[in-house]
Amino acid sequence: MQMKELTAQQLKPLLTDGGEIAFLDIREHGQYGEGHPFFSVHLPFSKIETLAPRLMPCRSVRCVLMDNGDDVSIRAAGILESLGYSNVNILKGGSFAWTEAGYTLFKGVNVPSKTFGELVEHEFDTKSVSAEELHSMQADGKELLLLDGRSRAEFHKMSLPQAKSCPNAELGYRLPMLVSNPNIPVIINCAGRTRSIIGAQSLSLLNISNPVYALKNGTQGWRLAGFDLVNNIAINNLPTPTKEALEHGREKAEELITRYNLNTVTEDIVQNWLKDKNQTSYLFDVRTEEEFSQGHVKNSISAPGGQLVQATDEKLAVRNARIILSCDNGLRSAITAIWLAGMGHKVWILQDSDMSDTADITPENVRVIQTMTLPELKMHIDNGLKILDASTGLNYRKGHIKGAKWVTRARINYEELGNPEDWVLTGSCRMLMGGIARDIEATTGKKFKGIVKGSIEEWRAQGLEIIATPDQPTERECIDYLFFVHDRHDGNLDAARQYLKWEIGLLALLDAQERSVLSPLHPVIK
Structure with missing residues (x-):
């Protein structure tokens, strides 16, 4: 395996040298969210076998691992080598070396996408309404259309009174069925800022007659204004486009492709790209997950467009890879492509494709095989066998078998455990358990006495x-959970204020290199 250490100063220019590179932060979620480099993508060591093939489908890609200065990168590099990755490098000194070199660590998650959203608002002067203005419009009975541009699951958890769910990529595609009066204002909300801005600007791309606004600061701004949210909302069905609307959408897509000089490609070329072992290609279906399950282009992966723009770093790790977008009439792909290209990605729109395939090629989770039943677990515990719990730190806090010791893969001390045959490994996530089980066998040559997945309810039933x-594990120990403004949606208004201040301030934190990759597209043809 080609592996070497890079200093932070050596790595920094490589991130924008034009070649493919995956800068991987292998720390756990809490560590990552407390501060990570702008171009890094989260690949937690605890789930590396499962997530690496999804984020880096080409095994020859140049990748660089960053840990917490604790040598976990060395272990991760060995695992990636076993998976077939041939160009693995390590950031010498980890995250501490990055800051010592004078470079910024960014708090939060989905930082590039959220920073880009802030830039879009500055660039296009996105029109917005405040929570107070929206509340007054509703109180006065003014006719308006309020659309929540987040995912359907987020909408169900909580949203605004009178809001309907319509994820961002669906806005232009479904709007003709949602409003017929061209004078009715359309307001897009999210939980904070980014998706409201991107949603409103997505409709503006289409030059629709309706006035379009982003709700300033989303549901958090609504709560800060003293208004109540609605929880556990029944999710409305998305309207099915008519034949006329589909054709109109196709025409709009062609207009956008021409106006913004977007790349297009045919399916035969894309399928050859996907076979290329020396260059990374991602084929994303940007329609809804339900549409994807009914049929899609061969070898495509479901990635609804709104979330792909909002959380690009959760779907792909390789900068300068080829990104191909697929949908039915091209409209959702074109709008998504405009935003991804503005974030510095190389994007193509797939045309004239066969969407009859139903296979899901998403790499399966690497899971441990259960070797003990729950009744057997009860018997062994009664006989004094020791228990390890590989649940997330927060799940362990909520409830675990009395006497169980919490472990997290990145920090487990196998020597302290002694003979693994004296332990039973439990937990609620087979993916987390699987990594520890494989590590213990590789380290000691022995296996746990038993492995059994279960929930609090199942354990209690036995x-x-x-x-x-x-309070255990402590916040310091609970490296797999991000405590930064974690309760902003659960009534902590100070956390909401802190979050909004953080998001608004992202642009000011960028250095010249980081800022250089973000450039919202403008029409090349008016």
Whole structure:
């Protein structure tokens, strides 16, 4: 395997040298969210076998691993080598070396996407309404259309009174069925800022007659204004486009492709790209997951366009890779492509494709095989066998078998455990358990006495005593959970204020290199 250490100063220029590169932060979610480099993508060590093939489908890609200065990168590099990756490098000194070199670590998640959203608002002077203005419009009975541009699951958890769910990529595609009066204002909301801005600007791309606004600061701004949200909302069905609307959307897509000089490609070329072992290609279906399940282009992966723009770093890790977008009439692909290209990605729109395939080629989770039943677990515990719990730190806090020791893969000390045959490994996530089980066998040559997945309810049903430890593991130990403004949607208004201040301030944190990749597209043909 080609592996070497790079200093932060050596790595920095490589991130924008034009070649493919995956800068991977392999720390756990809490560590990553407390501060990471702008161009890094999160690949937690605890789930590396499962997530690496999804984020880096080409095994020859140049990748660089960053840890917390604790040598976890060395372990991760060995695992990637076993998976077939041939160009693995390590950032010498980890995250501490990055800051010592004078470079910024960014708090939060989906930082490039959220920073881009802020830039879009500055660039296009996105029209917005405040929570107070929207509340007054509703109180006065003014006719308006309020659309929540987030995912359907987020909408169900909480949204605004009178809002309907319509994820961002669906806005232009579905709007003709949602409003017929061209004078009715359309307001797009999210939970904070980015998706409201991108949603409103997506409709503006289409030059629709309706006045379009982003709701300033989203649901958090609504709560800060003293208004109540609606929880556990029944999700409305998305309207099915008529034949006329589909054709109109196709014409709009062609207009956008021409106006913005977007790349297009045919399916035969894309399928050859996907076979290329020396260059990375991602084929994303930007329609809804339901549409994808009914039929899609061969070898495509479901990535609804609104979320792909909002959380690009959760779907792809390789900068300068080829990104190909697929949908039915081209409209959702074109709008998504405009935003991804503005974020510095190389994007193509797939044309004239066969969407009859139903296979899901998403790499499966690498999971451990259960070797013990719950009744057997109860018997062994009664006989004094020791228990390891590989659940997330927060799930362990909520409830675990009395006497169980919490472990996280990145920090487990296998020597302290002694003989693994004296332990049973439990947990609620087979993916997390699987990594520890493989590590213990590779380190000691032995296996755990048993491995059994279960939930609090299942353990309690077996007569096992379940206890909660609200402060254990401590926040410092709970490296897999991000505590930064974590309760901003649960009534903590100070956290909401802190979050909005953080998001608005992202642009000011960029250095010249980071700022250089973000350039919202303008029409080349008016």
